[in-house]
Amino acid sequence: MAKVVINGEEKTVNATSITELLTEESVKMPDMVSVQCNDKMLNRADFDVTLIQDGDVIEFLYFMGGGH
Amino acid sequence: MNGDAWSFDTRAIHSGYTPDSDTGATNVPIYQSAGFAHDPDTLEAIFNGRQPGFYYSRTGNPTVAALEQRLTALELGRGAVCVSSGMAAIMTVFCTLAQSGDNVVVAKSLFGSTYYLFHGVIASMGIDVRFVDSTDVSGYAAALDARTRFVFLEAIGNPKLDVPDIRAIADVAHAHGIPLVVDTTFVTPYLAQSQSLGIDIVTVATTKYLCGGGLAIGGAIVDTGLFHWPNCISNSPDILKTAVGKLGELGGMAAFKKVRGTTGNSLAAQNAFLTLKGVETLSLRMDRHCSNAMAVATYLDQHPAVTVTQYPGLSTHADHAVATRQFGGRYGGMVTLRLGSKARAYAFLNALTVIQCLVNLGDAKTLAVCPRRTIYRDLTDEQATEAGVYDDLIRLSVGLESEADLIADLTQALEVL
Numbered sequence: 356m357a358k359v360v361i362n363g364e365e366k367t368v369n370a371t372s373i374t375e376l377l378t379e380e381s382v383k384m385p386d387m388v389s390v391q392c393n394d395k396m397l398n399r400a401d402f403d404v405t406l407i408q409d410g411d412v413i414e415f416l417y418f419m420g421g422g423h
Numbered sequence: 424m425n426g427d428a429w430s431f432d433t434r435a436i437h438s439g440y441t442p443d444s445d446t447g448a449t450n451v452p453i454y455q456s457a458g459f460a461h462d463p464d465t466l467e468a469i470f471n472g473r474q475p476g477f478y479y480s481r482t483g484n485p486t487v488a489a490l491e492q493r494l495t496a497l498e499l500g501r502g503a504v505c506v507s508s509g510m511a512a513i514m515t516v517f518c519t520l521a522q523s524g525d526n527v528v529v530a531k532s533l534f535g536s537t538y539y540l541f542h543g544v545i546a547s548m549g550i551d552v553r554f555v556d557s558t559d560v561s562g563y564a565a566a567l568d569a570r571t572r573f574v575f576l577e578a579i580g581n582p583k584l585d586v587p588d589i590r591a592i593a594d595v596a597h598a599h600g601i602p603l604v605v606d607t608t609f610v611t612p613y614l615a616q617s618q619s620l621g622i623d624i625v626t627v628a629t630t631k632y633l634c635g636g637g638l639a640i641g642g643a644i645v646d647t648g649l650f651h652w653p654n655c656i657s658n659s660p661d662i663l664k665t666a667v668g669k670l671g672e673l674g675g676m677a678a679f680k681k682v683r684g685t686t687g688n689s690l691a692a693q694n695a696f697l698t699l700k701g702v703e704t705l706s707l708r709m710d711r712h713c714s715n716a717m718a719v720a721t722y723l724d725q726h727p728a729v730t731v732t733q734y735p736g737l738s739t740h741a742d743h744a745v746a747t748r749q750f751g752g753r754y755g756g757m758v759t760l761r762l763g764s765k766a767r768a769y770a771f772l773n774a775l776t777v778i779q780c781l782v783n784l785g786d787a788k789t790l791a792v793c794p795r796r797t798i799y800r801d802l803t804d805e806q807a808t809e810a811g812v813y814d815d816l817i818r819l820s821v822g823l824e825s826e827a828d829l830i831a832d833l834t835q836a837l838e839v840l
């Protein structure tokens with residue numbers, strides 16, 4: 356379990372990787388989402404291997420729909 | 424539900440939409456609404472991309488988004504942005520990737536409005552447009568330099584019907600670290616799998632074969648997923664730099680979408696709906712366009728009144744082997760013929776009864792046009808010749824009617840000459 360901030364909201368999550376976090380958070384259209392961790396843009400290829408740590412500030416960012 | 428494991432036809436029918444959970448409606452609803460209401464926190468989250476959603480149809484609309492997901496699935500790509508026309512797709516790519524002081528390398532064999540966009544509009548924006556022969560791979564390499572932002576060509580030139588070796592030209596562009604942008608209007612994703620040809624960005628006039636039936640003007644940009652955006656943003660326009668900085672590999676799509684929204688090149692929901700319906704039958708229609716066009720071209724090619732017939736499916740066509748390899752033995756629905764003089768060409772057009780004189784293409788109906796004094800009126804004689812356009816040239820968009828009726832109509836019209 357890790358305590359993180361996701362899109363501004365504090366949460367305790369079971370996921371250990373970004374890929375797992377996308378599933379745990381039921382992120383819609385995960386292919387269409389960019390992920391930032393502690394202000395750093397993550398490569399999609401690294402979603403599986405990027406481990407979630409206590410205190411991480413994670414942003415899921417959408418460009419589809421209205422955003423950006 | 425993009426179902427990457429599904430075959431092309433299943434994706435064409437099901438991707439991008441599951442039956443509406445409230446009503447069970449199986450067709451994508453037409454969200455005919457300029458705006459979408461939310462509480463203020465949600466509205467802020469949507470604006471900032473922290474939550475998916477819609478707030479104003481100029482920047483995004485659910486019906487349009489369903490079409491974008493379907494086109495992404497057809498190309499097995501990274502994402503798509505739909506715009507108001509095929510021309511808007513090209514202009515949007517242009518404004519996103521290039522700025523004053525840059526140059527672009529463009530194949531000469533182009534649709535008339537595209538030619539004029541490059542020559543008459545973009546060239547006067549301080550961007551150097553370097554035209555090259557579309558099938559001369561070494562010509563592209565020679566024209567590139569450090570300020571070249573992308574290479575642009577048509578998968579089959581309109582109306583020259585020449586066929587560049589896309590893979591070889593992609594290799595040239597990629598060796599310089601720049602994307603290859605290809606207008607695939609004549610081939611659609613059914614004839615050409617863009618990613619496997621090395622195409623980074625597709626522009627397409629959905630007006631034509633994707634919608635079919637000549638119903639609705641529209642266009643799309645597809646990011647095939649080959650290009651690694653974070654590598655290429657130095658010297659890029661700010662809009663691209665910002666989007667890639669925020670969204671990484673999805674930054675290219677985000678930037679196209681931002682340009683669409685801010686320039687107002689948006690696709691109407693009604694047109695997105697009509698295009699979605701058309702896409703469902705794309706493969707069936709394309710197969711018939713191809714077989715009818717082959718029959719028409721074969722007939723015209725042996726007719727003594729016709730001086731030249733062009734169709735990439737004819738074994739005598741200069742690029743027949745390239746076309747066969749790239750498009751899986753199918754050659755599309757466009758055929759051209761020359762009749763020796765403008766007067767003979769116009770007499771032929773006037774004599775047609777089934778085939779209509781009309782500038783569109785990709786319709787169920789067979790359409791014919793003499794492009795030189797219409798679509799290409801703005802070009803000098805030299806430019807027109809480079810684009811493969813002559814006073815006596817007729818461009819046929821072969822439709823879905825019975826092959827026998829089309830041949831009969833051509834036969835009687837040629838007899839008048």
Ligand SMILES: Cc1ncc(COP(=O)(O)O)c(C=O)c1O
Nearest residue numbers: 508509510534581608628630641
């Ligand atoms: C190859 C090609 N690209 C682009 C376009 C422009 O499409 P639209 O009329 O939707 O702007 C056309 C139109 O004929 C075309 O043939």
